[in-house]
Amino acid sequence: MTAPDLSVPLCGVRLGNPLVLASGILGTSAELLERVARCGAGAVTSKSCGPTPRAGHPNPTVLAWGHGLINAVGLSNPGADEEVRILRDAKARLAPLGVPLIASIFAETVQGFGDVARKVAEAAPDFIEVNISCPNVEAEFGRPFAADARDAAAVTAAVRRAVSLPIIVKLSPNVPDIAAIARAVEGEGADAIAAINTLGPGMVIDTDSGKPILANRTGGVSGPAIRPIAVRCVYDVSRAVRVPVIGIGGVTCGRDAVEMIMAGATAVGIGSAVYYRGPEVFAAIREELRGFMETHGYSDISQMRGLAHDA
Amino acid sequence: MTLDLPTAFRIRDIRDESPTVRTFTLDGAVQAEPGQFVMVWLPRVNEKPFSLVDDAPITLTIARVGPFTEAAHRLRVGDRLWLRGPYGRGFERLARPAVLVAGGYGAAPLAFLARRLRAEGVEVAVALGAKRACDLVLAERFRDAGCSVHLATEDGSLGHRGLATDVAARLLDANPDAALYACGPEAMLQRLAHLCRERGVPGQFSMERMMKCGLGVCGSCDHHGLLVCRDGPVFSADQVLGARGDFPSPCGRA
Structure with a gap:
């Protein structure tokens, strides 16, 4: 049998393997993005950037609570102008490695999303990720844009008008x-x-003390505890749309990645696993994935994609 | 054993080290290596990283530099503070004479290191520097551990008039086989890293950064692609100076 091919196409861009550094993890500098790429990621996502600098919430912002992480970092970022410099630097470091760059953005208004997208597009990332779903920051309607189909659509349309780059929402x-x-x-x-x-x-x-530990009191829950929910969401979404899905949520090993792909994912996000297994987690999961494919006779990722849909 | 969530400890003793630096001894212990740090939480105030001055009992030396540390200095014996950890990569103790270089409250992790090195029979010389005599901290701890202590003040009010780095260079002259361990302002660490490179001295340097998670995921404490919270806070000379090709993990830039 020939060696399995781990590469996947994502909107016309080839990823050497399906593992993507999820936004908000280690994506704060060009050097960290380069390091994650060298650690074996198929693509890397920068930390979500907004129109202007933001300090984020006071500490504690991230906790390992026993079955995953909980965080309320509060979208700390240097603002779009500085982010363009970081993204340009990152792009130059990633190009020789053949690892695509996903620039993640957020804004408080629909118009703001378009503006930030137009700005970061100056750095020519391979994709723009539109983060409409951070639970720790209230948008103009007092809730994340992802909570309502019309709001989510309006943001997508604004970014679509602003840039010609592939958009991941x-x-x-x-x-x-x-x-x-x-x-x-x-x-x-x-x-x-x-x-x-x-x-x-x-x-x-x-x-x-009787006090919530996070300074923001509440935070987004990630890690192994949420994986069954993530898998179900990826299953639902990939059956509902024709565009590819990046499946993210609690993946920490090769078998978890396979599960996401069988739920319908084209690529697989890796976030909290960096806490459990360090930045080395990318090469580790990649090799576990390869081992699974060899054992089960899969020569291509696409042969596993959406297998659960037939059930 | 790592405490994943902030855990309450009662303050057993408080000692003034200088007009702005205080040492807190807690009722309780953790297992740590010198150079490791804990995240100290004061509910509804903030959470910040501090190097351990000792692990049994837990001992923290806190300089008053902002709102969080001002709140910490308002604590009294019997009050509680919370901490999680220990985290990070501490000092690797080498079996050769040691020169410890401390700038200001950078003495904190080195006091812990000195105690362990002395317990292992290693000869320890300490260059302890500060702006003024009253800013020199933890000298007694180093002496009690059996170290030779060499003071330096920038205003010349006590010991050598000048920087701890001057004293360190002299101590290395006298101990060419020594290993160097340092903690203090970044300019001092860079100067010492150059010194170690020039002389071929094995050097380890504890760095300080703003931190959020302390867990190696948020990227707040990035230093040239290294995470101070997880890859450090103790680094090699090359890492301090931002040299390429010196990641501690197998994912280095080959």
Whole structure:
């Protein structure tokens, strides 16, 4: 049998393997993005950037609560102008490695999303990820744009008008019908969908002081605890739309990645696993994935994609 | 054993080290290596990283530099503070004479290191520097551990008039086989890293950065692609100076 081919196509861009560094993890500098690429990621996502600099929430912002992480970092970022410099630097470092760059953006208004997208496009990333689903920041309607199909569609349309780059829209699991949101953003020109952002928000209380530990009191829940929910969301979304899906949520090993692909994902996001296994997690999962394919006689990722849909 | 969630400890003793630096001894212990740090949480205030001055009992030396540390300095014996950790990569203790270089409250992790090195029978010389005599901290701890302590003040009010780095260079002259361990302002660490490179001295340097998660995921403490919270806070000379090709993991830039 020939060696399995781990590469996947994503909106016309070839990823050497399906593992993508998820936004918000280690994506703060060009050097860190380069390091993750060298650690074996198929693509890397920069930390979500907004129109202007943001300090984020005070600490504690991230906790390992026992079965995953909970975070309320609060979209700390250097603002779009500085982000363009970081993205240009990152792009130059990633190009020789053949690892595509996904620039993640957010804004407080529909118009703002278009403006930030236009700005970061100056750095020529391979994709723009539209983060409409951060649970720790309130948008102009007092809730994440991902909570409502019309809001999600409006943001997608604004970014679509602003840039010609492939657009990935990142969805929230905290909705009754994620497939409906996915259809709405696909209808406005999303080229791919990332699902899911963190679950919740959740809360962890210190019983000695009687106080919530996170300074923001609540935060988004990630890690192994949310994986079954992420898998179900990816399953629902990939059955509802024709565009590719990046499946994200609690993947920490090769078998988890296979599960995401069988749910319908084209690529697989890796986030909290960096806490459990370090930046080396990318090469580790890639090799576990390769081992699974060899054992089960798969020569191509696409042979596993959406297998669960036939059930 | 790592405490994943902030865990309450009662303050057993508080000692003034200088007008702005205080050492807190807690009722309780953790298992740590010198150079590792904990995230200290004061509910509804903030959470910040601090190097351990000792792990049994847990001992923290806190300089008053902002709102969080001001709140910490308002704590009294019997009050509680919370911490999670220990985190990070500490000092690797080498079996050769040690020169420890401390700038200001950078003495904190080195006091822990000195105690362990002395317990292992290693000869330890300490260059302890600060702006003024009253800013020199933890000298007694180093002496009690059996180190030779050499003071330096920028204003000349005590010991050598000048920087701890001057004293360190002299100590290395006298101990050409020594290993160097340092913590203090970044300019001091860079100067010492160059010194180690020039002389072929094995050097380890504890760096300080703003941190959020302390867990190696948020990227706030990036130093040239290295995570101070997880790859550090103790780094080699090359890493301090931002040289390429020196990641501690197998994912280095080959």
